Amino acid sequence: AAGVIQSPRHLIKEKRETATLKCYPIPRHDTVYWYQQGPGQDPQFLISFYEKMQSDKGSIPDRFSAQQFSDYHSELNMSSLELGDSALYFCATGGENTEAFFGQGTRLTVV
């Protein structure tokens, strides 16, 4: 069965660079959630989208932005990267009356 696909799985960037993380949902899932998980930390909610509109916002820095496209995939754009942005970034996708499933995450390392 198709799962939530995140790309890339690993990413190394230098400080002040930009990064784009992608999340491809399970078919017919119209909601996406983004989470950031620092080393040894619990996942922190960043932002969510439903039907291509932002539905909720958490602790997402102003340097980050995200959107959901017409095919329901989502991208998290991160600019002016800082060392503290190094983390695992997860997306989860869900649909009406269905469970949400997580991707395997993107490990971002900022050097």
Added chain:
Amino acid sequence: GQQLNQSPQSMFIQEGEDVSMNCTSSSIFNTWLWYKQEPGEGPVLLIALYKAGELTSNGRLTAQFGITRKDSFLNISASIPSDVGIYFCAGYNNNDMRFGAGTRLTVKP
């Protein structure tokens, strides 16, 4: 994205012991979900609950959807070392998902 109240925050138990964790909310949810996350991996869905009062098992795991629809618990019986991980609850209403902060479980052999 506001979090549910999940407790305990962490647990250190001996292999073979039973474990119980719970989630509470001030809001009603139509669905409760429990996930497990292992280091470096994405959370994996363990159990989904759809009806108030529902009790569902998945092997050594048992979860219940509270009768008020504002809470849920997860029990793990006869824990084993591979149960180590972070367990998250989630409440779900019409494309609105709320997660607990997680229970970090350590199992000592």
